[in-house]
Amino acid sequence: xxVRPLVTEQGMHFANAKGAYSFxxxxxxxxxxxxxxxxxxxxxxxxxxxxxxxxxxxxxxGRTIGMTSSWKKAVVYLQPDYHIDLF
Numbered sequence: 001x002x003v004r005p006l007v008t009e010q011g012m013h014f015a016n017a018k019g020a021y022s023f024x025x026x027x028x029x030x031x032x033x034x035x036x037x038x039x040x041x042x043x044x045x046x047x048x049x050x051x052x053x054x055x056x057x058x059x060x061x062g063r064t065i066g067m068t069s070s071w072k073k074a075v076v077y078l079q080p081d082y083h084i085d086l087f
Contacts, residue, residue, distance in 0.1 A: 003025060006022040
């Protein structure tokens with residue numbers, strides 16, 4: 001379900017301040033599946049999950065116009081006693 005963690009400047013701030021970690025997830029994954037995957041992979045307890053569908057952007061290469069892929073982002077909030085060392 002989890003494609004990769006999103007390590008950005010804003011994501012690092014939220015991880016340290018609020019215990020919120022961002023992941024790119026499968027587009028068909030729901031919140032329960034994301035919660036179970038994070039708990040199983042990282043050995044933590046998840047408090048809540050928020051998801052957002054991100055639209056692909058238009059990109060041009062010479063005369064050809066295309067689009068990048070759309071993707072799904074999940075922000076996982078952990079219970080106060082837990083944290084993920086990757087971030």
